[in-house]
Amino acid sequence: MAKVKCAWFDFASCEGCQIELTNYGEPFVELLQHIEIVEFREVMTEKTEAPIDVAFIEGSFTRESDRAKLERIRDRAAVVVAYGSCATCGGINALKNHTDDYKQEVYGADADKPHLDSTKALPISAAIKVDYEVKGCPMDKDEFLGIVQQLVHGTAKVYVPSYPVCVECKRRGTVCRFDEGDYCLGPIAQAGCGAPCPADGIPCEACRGMVQDANQKSMEKVLMENGKLPERWAKQKTRMFTANFREDA
Ligand code: SF4
Numbered sequence: 001m002a003k004v005k006c007a008w009f010d011f012a013s014c015e016g017c018q019i020e021l022t023n024y025g026e027p028f029v030e031l032l033q034h035i036e037i038v039e040f041r042e043v044m045t046e047k048t049e050a051p052i053d054v055a056f057i058e059g060s061f062t063r064e065s066d067r068a069k070l071e072r073i074r075d076r077a078a079v080v081v082a083y084g085s086c087a088t089c090g091g092i093n094a095l096k097n098h099t100d101d102y103k104q105e106v107y108g109a110d111a112d113k114p115h116l117d118s119t120k121a122l123p124i125s126a127a128i129k130v131d132y133e134v135k136g137c138p139m140d141k142d143e144f145l146g147i148v149q150q151l152v153h154g155t156a157k158v159y160v161p162s163y164p165v166c167v168e169c170k171r172r173g174t175v176c177r178f179d180e181g182d183y184c185l186g187p188i189a190q191a192g193c194g195a196p197c198p199a200d201g202i203p204c205e206a207c208r209g210m211v212q213d214a215n216q217k218s219m220e221k222v223l224m225e226n227g228k229l230p231e232r233w234a235k236q237k238t239r240m241f242t243a244n245f246r247e248d249a
């Protein structure tokens, strides 16, 4: 059986999802028996303009000048997989969507340099059709591997739970962060990760995005009243990974 030709591309991101993948070890090495990597900047220098079976895209769409690049990838790829929060919901980059002076705050005197020119951070699906998404910051390696394994055999079916992280957290019997005097975004966070953060004693930050019809306003209130967060922090927290889901974002 011919190997599946795969290429990796990155846009506005920290490249942490690529690192996550290369750190996967044995399962990734086994996968190499079934896929041929034809482009992957993090691990090789070769590039290709030929048709590809699967394009994996990391990072958010934040420059209009990237649209043509993304369209070219879409034209060449039979399947497009966006992976990581940056690519699937804008991710942490979308924090800048709430402020006009982020460039001055971050880059100071260099703020007007042309390479820093960008607009809102949006998911890749805002520019091109995306066939599959792997959520999380960084992306969930097992979910990623599951999709790739299925694609090697044809098409993939992805199950996205409709419930929040709290359900998975309760299932594993973790003591609630709020009971520990902490805050947590589990009630509005999209499940699927198995709630590892509260189990490790840290709050869920909703890195996979929010459940449909999440009540952000109520979440903000709970963060202030039960989590003891100041109003500004409560607002920032509820839109940290979810800027593009909010009507007031
Ligand atoms: S999703 Fe997180 S780890 Fe992945 S590229 Fe974006 S910021 Fe980095």
Ligand code: SF4
Pocket (backbone or CB within 6 Å): 165, 166, 167, 169, 170, 174, 175, 176, 177, 178, 184, 185, 186, 187, 195, 198, 204
């Ligand atoms: S720790 Fe967070 S995810 Fe777990 S039950 Fe409490 S609010 Fe929900």
Ligand code: SF4
Pocket (backbone or CB within 6 Å): 136, 137, 165, 189, 190, 193, 194, 195, 196, 197, 198, 203, 204, 205, 206, 207, 208
């Ligand atoms: S518990 Fe929350 S922050 Fe942690 S991986 Fe799951 S969605 Fe992301």
